[in-house]
Amino acid sequence: MNYLVGLPAFLGYFILSIVLLLTYAVVYTRITRHDEMLLIRTNVPAAAVAFTGSMLGFALPLASAVAHSVSLIDCLLWGLIALVVQTGAYFGVRYCLPDLSTRIENGQMATGCLLAGASLAVGVLNAACMTY
Incomplete structure (x- = not known):
């Protein structure tokens, strides 16, 4: 019955991630x-x-934190760092486009795609940096 030996760790990391x-x-x-x-x-x-x-963009570094952390506390701390970095990505795009929200409210797909792309790019870099 060694099949489920990792289940408690899985549940802990999964619940923390959610x-x-x-x-x-x-x-x-x-x-x-x-x-x-x-x-x-x-x-x-x-x-x-x-x-x-x-x-x-947030889930990518969070997945990296889960994969590389040594404990739930470690994962939590890196997850919070990912949260700060990812919100910074939003503010970075908003700095470049001060009317970002108005554009999104008006359904401008180019703006939505730019924000999504910037979020993903920052998330990928954030995840890669968490491996060291």
């Missing part, structure tokens, strides 16, 4: 000037693309 992902989603939706969920509910693709890219 909690961190939900925490990131709450933080992200609070720092943006637009209401992602309302825009997504009213079928604004630019908001869905930007939000999805941001979530994936």
